[in-house]
Amino acid sequence: MGLLTNRVDRSEIKPGDHIYTYRAVFAYSHHGIFVGGSKVVHFTRVEGSSDAANEISGISSSCPIFPDCGFRLPNSGVVLSCLNCFLRNGSLYSFEYGVSPSVFLSKVRGGTCTTAVSDPPEMVIHRAMHLLQNGFGNYDVFQNNCEDFALYCKTGLLTLDRLGVGRSGQASSVVGAPLAALLSSPLKFLIPSPVGMATVTAGMYCMSRYATDIGVRSDVIKVAVEDLAVNLGWGRSNEGAIVEHDDSIHLLDR
Numbered sequence: 001m002g003l004l005t006n007r008v009d010r011s012e013i014k015p016g017d018h019i020y021t022y023r024a025v026f027a028y029s030h031h032g033i034f035v036g037g038s039k040v041v042h043f044t045r046v047e048g049s050s051d052a053a054n055e056i057s058g059i060s061s062s063c064p065i066f067p068d069c070g071f072r073l074p075n076s077g078v079v080l081s082c083l084n085c086f087l088r089n090g091s092l093y094s095f096e097y098g099v100s101p102s103v104f105l106s107k108v109r110g111g112t113c114t115t116a117v118s119d120p121p122e123m124v125i126h127r128a129m130h131l132l133q134n135g136f137g138n139y140d141v142f143q144n145n146c147e148d149f150a151l152y153c154k155t156g157l158l159t160l161d162r163l164g165v166g167r168s169g170q171a172s173s174v175v176g177a178p179l180a181a182l183l184s185s186p187l188k189f190l191i192p193s194p195v196g197m198a199t200v201t202a203g204m205y206c207m208s209r210y211a212t213d214i215g216v217r218s219d220v221i222k223v224a225v226e227d228l229a230v231n232l233g234w235g236r237s238n239e240g241a242i243v244e245h246d247d248s249i250h251l252l253d254r
């Protein structure tokens, strides 16, 4: 694995690894957790179950190899795919964890590594499989995306301001980091002197990515996967919640 690319061979990935591939000619990356047995658990948008949407998210309705490929709960965006369907014809990349800040800042593209440390693979796989069976909330409301999903499975970390700037490099490179977060970052002394606008701009871009990296932020909490629904206020929307009201019990069917 080189410094400037995280491209790996299939034989190099291990169960519990966070992998990704580029879709639509490097327009965006799609992330997932390799759980072994040629299977990947990843997060996609729930709505739009059309063939076109499935094509984009890598869900095959006619996988020639694995009958359980494309498995998902109704209304859940968490999908199990085989590696072939996840990658389609794309190249395989491995997301790096526990990188040093200097390596992190040297990465040209956002969303390829983090300074956060990965949990043991069995815990990562446990989270991925649990979320496959329980869902990962609403994609739009929580600004969850496939990278957030994989980051959570790897680290158990969630940012407190889930409605604000996203955790992932993909989100932060679009939204940008608030200046306050930038200035409170421990790297503020590294802001380069203005030797040229290009340098400053590139520096600011890297800084904003660094400031929003979950390994750096202080407003992150570790949440056990079993407590995820409670912490995010999802309730039990998938299985119906029992709520006491006016001395009677209603079964909410949502």
Ligand SMILES: [Zn+2]
Binding pocket: 060, 063, 064, 065, 066, 069, 070, 081, 082, 083, 084, 085, 086
């Ligand atoms: Zn498949």
